[in-house]
Amino acid sequence: MKKWLAVLVIFMFIVPLLAGCSSQKAGDDKAAPIKIGVVTSMTGERALTGQYTKNGVLMAIEDINAQGGINGRKLEAVFEDDNGNDAGAVNAYNKLSGSGVSVILGPIYSNMDLAISPSIKKAEIPTLVMGSSNDLAKQKNQWMFQARTADAISATALAKYAANNLKLKKIAILHETDNFASGAAAVAKKTLEDMGNPPVLVESYNGGDKDFTPVLAKIKASGADGVLAWSQQVEAGLIMKQIKSLDLNIALIGSNSYITKIAIDLAKENAENVYSVADYVATTPLAKGADFAKRYKEKYKIDSEFNSAMNYDATTLAAEALKKAGSTDKNAVRQAMAAIKDFVGVSTTFTFDENNVGGTSVWIVQTKNGVPQVIEAVKGR
Amino acid sequence: MVLQLIIAGLAMGIVYGLVAMGFVLIFRAVGVVNFAQGEFLMIGGFFSYTLTAQLGLPMGAALGVCALIMGLFGIFFHFLTYWPLRKSWDITVIISTIGASIALKEIATLLWGPAPLGVDPIVPGLAKFSTVSIEWQFILTIGIAALLMGGVFMLLERTYLGHILQATAQDQYAAALIGIPVVVATGLTFAISALITGVGGLLLAPIFFVTTTMGGITGLKAFAAVIIGGFGSVHGAIIGGILIGFVDTFSGAYISSTYRDAIVFLCLILALIVRPQGIFGEKIAEKV
Numbered sequence: 001m002k003k004w005l006a007v008l009v010i011f012m013f014i015v016p017l018l019a020g021c022s023s024q025k026a027g028d029d030k031a032a033p034i035k036i037g038v039v040t041s042m043t044g045e046r047a048l049t050g051q052y053t054k055n056g057v058l059m060a061i062e063d064i065n066a067q068g069g070i071n072g073r074k075l076e077a078v079f080e081d082d083n084g085n086d087a088g089a090v091n092a093y094n095k096l097s098g099s100g101v102s103v104i105l106g107p108i109y110s111n112m113d114l115a116i117s118p119s120i121k122k123a124e125i126p127t128l129v130m131g132s133s134n135d136l137a138k139q140k141n142q143w144m145f146q147a148r149t150a151d152a153i154s155a156t157a158l159a160k161y162a163a164n165n166l167k168l169k170k171i172a173i174l175h176e177t178d179n180f181a182s183g184a185a186a187v188a189k190k191t192l193e194d195m196g197n198p199p200v201l202v203e204s205y206n207g208g209d210k211d212f213t214p215v216l217a218k219i220k221a222s223g224a225d226g227v228l229a230w231s232q233q234v235e236a237g238l239i240m241k242q243i244k245s246l247d248l249n250i251a252l253i254g255s256n257s258y259i260t261k262i263a264i265d266l267a268k269e270n271a272e273n274v275y276s277v278a279d280y281v282a283t284t285p286l287a288k289g290a291d292f293a294k295r296y297k298e299k300y301k302i303d304s305e306f307n308s309a310m311n312y313d314a315t316t317l318a319a320e321a322l323k324k325a326g327s328t329d330k331n332a333v334r335q336a337m338a339a340i341k342d343f344v345g346v347s348t349t350f351t352f353d354e355n356n357v358g359g360t361s362v363w364i365v366q367t368k369n370g371v372p373q374v375i376e377a378v379k380g381r
Numbered sequence: 382m383v384l385q386l387i388i389a390g391l392a393m394g395i396v397y398g399l400v401a402m403g404f405v406l407i408f409r410a411v412g413v414v415n416f417a418q419g420e421f422l423m424i425g426g427f428f429s430y431t432l433t434a435q436l437g438l439p440m441g442a443a444l445g446v447c448a449l450i451m452g453l454f455g456i457f458f459h460f461l462t463y464w465p466l467r468k469s470w471d472i473t474v475i476i477s478t479i480g481a482s483i484a485l486k487e488i489a490t491l492l493w494g495p496a497p498l499g500v501d502p503i504v505p506g507l508a509k510f511s512t513v514s515i516e517w518q519f520i521l522t523i524g525i526a527a528l529l530m531g532g533v534f535m536l537l538e539r540t541y542l543g544h545i546l547q548a549t550a551q552d553q554y555a556a557a558l559i560g561i562p563v564v565v566a567t568g569l570t571f572a573i574s575a576l577i578t579g580v581g582g583l584l585l586a587p588i589f590f591v592t593t594t595m596g597g598i599t600g601l602k603a604f605a606a607v608i609i610g611g612f613g614s615v616h617g618a619i620i621g622g623i624l625i626g627f628v629d630t631f632s633g634a635y636i637s638s639t640y641r642d643a644i645v646f647l648c649l650i651l652a653l654i655v656r657p658q659g660i661f662g663e664k665i666a667e668k669v
Contacts, residue, residue, distance in 0.1 A: 043487070045594045047495025177639055204639045208598060210589040213389040214633030214641070217382045234497050234592065245507055246385070247514030266499050266590055 033069075033076040034328055036318050037096035037104040038311075039116070044084030045234070048262060049108060049307050054079060055300055056308030057105065060315035070322045077315075082107060086115035097123035102328040103318040104128070106144075108307055109232075110136060110180035113144075120144045126321065126334045128314040132256070132279075133180045134187065137355035145337055147314040149348055149359025151180065153380030154256070154277045155187035158228060161275070161364050161378075162253050163197050168226035172201040172219045174239070181230035184255065188228055200224050207232060212242045219248065226251040233257045237266030244270040251275065259365055259372035261305040271367045278365045280309035280347035281372040292346040306347075313345035317358070353381075384513045386630050392519040392588075394626020395526040396581045400603035401610065401618035402530065403578035409550040409613050410570035411463055413474045417482035419600020421458075421575045425451055425582025426591035427489055430498045440503040444525070447583050448576050455575025459568045467567075482596075489593045502587035522584040529577055530619055536573075537615065546570055598642070602629065605649040611659025620660060 038057055042050040061075050069075055078101055080092035089112035096104055097119065103126050106113050110131030117139045120127045128147040129136060132154065136146050162168045171192060175185035185202065192199055201222045203215050216239075219227060227250060231239060236257040243252060253275040257263055264271045282293045282303050292312060296304035321337035322328065340358070343350040350358040361379045365372040400422055407415045428450055432443035462477045504517040537543040549556040549566035557563050582595070589595065606625045610617025628648050633641040652659070 043490065043495075045495070045497075045592055047490060051495070206639060206642060208594070209638075210595070210598075211389065211393060211630070211633075214386060214630050215638040217385050218634050218638075221382050234590070237497070237499075238589065245514065245516045247507060247509070262496060266497055268499065 031073065033074040034322060035076050035078050035099075035101045036315065037099065037101035038077055038079045039082050039089055039092045039096065039104065039106050039112075040079060040311075041084040041088075041107070042079065042081040044088070046084035046109075049084075049233075050079075050081070052305060052307035053108070053311045055296070056311030057315050059296060059299060059308070060312045060319070064316065064319045070319055071326060075315075075319060075322075082112060086112050089113075089116050090119055093119045093123075093127075097125055101125065102322060102330075102333060105311065105314045105318065106130065108310060110183075111178050114139070114179060117141050117144055124330055126318075126330065126337050128318060128337075130310045130314060131180060133183050135179055135183060137357050140355070142338075142356070143334060145317075145352060145356045145358060147317055147350065147358045148310060149279060149362050149380060150357050151184035152187055153359075153378070154279075154362045155184040155230075156191050157362055157364065157378040157380070158253055158255070158277045159188040159191040160195070161277075162226055162228055162251070163192060163195055166226065166251055166253070166275070168251060169197065170200045170222070170224045170226070171197065172203070172222060172224035172227045173199045173229075174203050174205070174215065174219065174227055175230040176207050176232060176235060177204050178207055178232070181232075181255070184230045185228075188230075199228075205235075207235065209235065210238060212239055213246065216242055216246050216248060219250075220246060224250060226253060228253050229258070230255040231257050233260050233262040234266065236260070236263040237271075240267035240274055241270045253277075256306060259367055260307075261303065264367060264370060264372075268370075271370065273366060273368070275364065275366050275375075276372065277378075278306065278363045278372060278374075279359065280304075280306050281363060281365050281374060283371060283373055284346070284363070285374055285377075286344075286346065288344055289346040309347050313347050313350070316345065317343060317350060351381075382634070384510065385515060386634055387627075388513075388515050388519055388523075390627040390630035391623065392522045392626070393629060394623035395523050395530075395619075396585055396622070397599070397603045397606050397625050398530065398619040398622025399526050399577050399581040400599060401606040401622045402533065402615060403574040403581075404603060404607045405613060405615055405618045406533075406570050406574040408607075410546070410567050411467070411474070413463075413471050413478070414604070415574070416475065416478040416600075417458070417462070417485060418574070418578060418603065419596030419598075420482050420485040421451070421455075421578035421596070422582035422585070422599055423489060423591070423593060423596040424454065424485060425579025426500070426586040426595060427493050427498070427582075428579065429583035429586045430493070430500050430591050433501060434498070440501070444503075444580065444583060448580055451579030452572040452576045454579070455572035456568050458575060459571035463567065463571070464564065486593045486596075493591075493593075495593070497590045497592040499590050500586040516588065518584070518587050522588070525584060526581065529580060533573060533577060534615065542569075602645060605645060607659075608649060609652045609659055611662030614659065614661035617659055617661035 040050040040053040057077050064075050080096045082089040082092045093116040106129035108130040110133030113129035113131035120143045128145045130148045132148050132151045134152050173185050175181040256278050258276040293304045321333050324336035325332035341351045348359050348361045352358050364375045404418050428447045432438045462481045466474050502518040507514045508517050606621035610621025632644040
């Protein structure tokens with residue numbers, strides 16, 4: 001019995017050593033897969049985002065590998081859970097950065113991206129984040145790339161559309177207190193003021209709030225003829241529903257969250273006619289986007305949506321940089337990424353500027369029969 | 382606008398009151414705060430989704446079935462988190478309920494998935510009084526919750542069973558000496574506590590959707606209601622809940638929607654300074 005135990009213990013020590021040796025070799029092996037890390041929410045209240053993220057990344061990797069991979073090497077994803085909060089994102093990022101990945105994809109939430117920015121600087125791994133906050137560019141972090149159209153473009157587009165196209169005169173602004181929403185709302189407020197049509201009311205609320213009756217009643221009392229709103233997805237669903245239950249029949253023009261599948265599924269018929277600015281919708285007029293939407297639906301049996309599209313684009317951007325760099329050398333990949341110009345994705349066209357901001361345009365959309373339809377494209381730069 | 386806020390505040394307040402009552406019942410029976418009380422609310426919300434959207438029961442039947450399941454769930458919870466630990470320190474039981482709170486959230490994610498779920502209201506549509514418009518669900522919530530509160534109150538004060546529960550709550554040892562089966566009494570208390578909180582979740586589900594984290598802040602505000610009302614007092618919990626509901630709603634409209642949570646908890650601190658024993662609490666020093 002004791003003998004067996006001794007053998008077992010020795011065996012347990014030796015096996016990982018052998019495994020260690022082989023993986024060491026694989027690291028140097030030019031034929032081994034290139035790994036990209038993905039920080040996303042797989043548990044917690046944002047776990048659905050993680051599912052869609054996974055769908056997008058895996059589909060992109062399948063496409064890339066089917067076309068011969070990256071200079072002959074296969075691409076492989078490593079997912080790490082951020083629990084849906086900032087601290088979790090930092091932990092997940094740090095864990096990934098030590099696991100031999102060549103590129104990392106960060107979360108879609110600006111707050112989390114700002115939280116991991118110092119870790120990105122320290123790890124010196126080219127990282128594509130998908131938050132839309134203007135503050136991401138202000139980090140002056142040469143290793144962080146914003147694979148998204150910044151709020152400077154989308155918030156301005158939204159404010160202009162409300163004032164010029166919808167001819168709204170008394171606009172109220174409602175936003176969450178997080179970095180993305182406060183930043184975007186400030187941009188919109190400034191845009192409206194510059195146009196001589198300042199907002200009649202600016203109100204904010206905390207993430208996780210459920211009852212918007214007080215703030216919506218205030219908007220109703222202000223006599224506003226339209227609301228510009230920046231929210232996350234669950235709150236967007238709640239706001240669309242509660243506006244209707246207060247019998248507040250004014251135009252609602254919301255951030256991208258307002259036309260996400262999560263928000264529309266929750267708000268149901270209350271999402272009708274809501275305007276929004278979107279990075280991606282399944283009904284996109286872009287040929288590449290439409291092809292993605294079709295293949296996504298065939299593969300996963302559900303409609304494609306924003307989270308999966310943004311991650312699909314980020315993964316193909318990472319692959320493009322790796323291909324151009326010709327190696328997995330960090331600096332070479334970073335330089336190749338920064339040089340990416342006019343790269344057509346499924347959501348928009350990407351050109352990284354001097355602050356590493358990639359996205360160039362957004363869509364103005366309106367939900368009709370539960371499906372967001374594109375009204376027009378707004379080119380930002 | 383004021384009438385609108387009164388109805389919304391009352392609906393929220395009465396749900397806080399229900400959860401607060403759940404807190405108080407368990408606290409009185411076993412002397413510990415159940416940190417998974419908010420999760421009872423969440424479980425009730427998810428059950429209502431399963432019963433109506435997945436099994437297609439009409440909302441009235443779902444209400445009954447949900448109450449029954451929540452009662453059984455309370456007994457199960459009692460035997461899992463409290464009964465095996467009843468002879469150890471209070472802190473052990475408290476930590477066991479904290480553990481249960483985390484476990485319940487993750488189990489809910491596994492069973493129902495991470496997406497927030499929408500539930501159809503009992504009576505769809507809006508109620509309109511001149512310029513005010515409000516969901517019928519709000520009004521129904523007030524009615525059903527008030528009935529439930531009244532029912533539990535009557536049960537405790539007017540029935541033989543209620544007296545058994547009260548006696549056990551006052552002194553488990555003495556109750557056991559006169560032949561009261563303590564396990565039945567505490568188990569039943571957990572059942573009632575889970576039932577009323579779970580029904581609260583069912584009532585809120587159509588208004589605010591069901592998410593795995595819905596119990597967190599609601600539980601916390603209900604806990605504040607318990608403290609304001611007086612720890613251990615059933616009617617204090619109800620009054621405290623309604624007060625919190627009004628402060629929450631009116632401060633959101635008239636002071637700041639950003640700091641409404643902060644204002645609620647500031648009121649809690651003020652209440653603790655001015656009247657630490659709560660509105661209906663008695664000043665009693667623990668015997669040494």
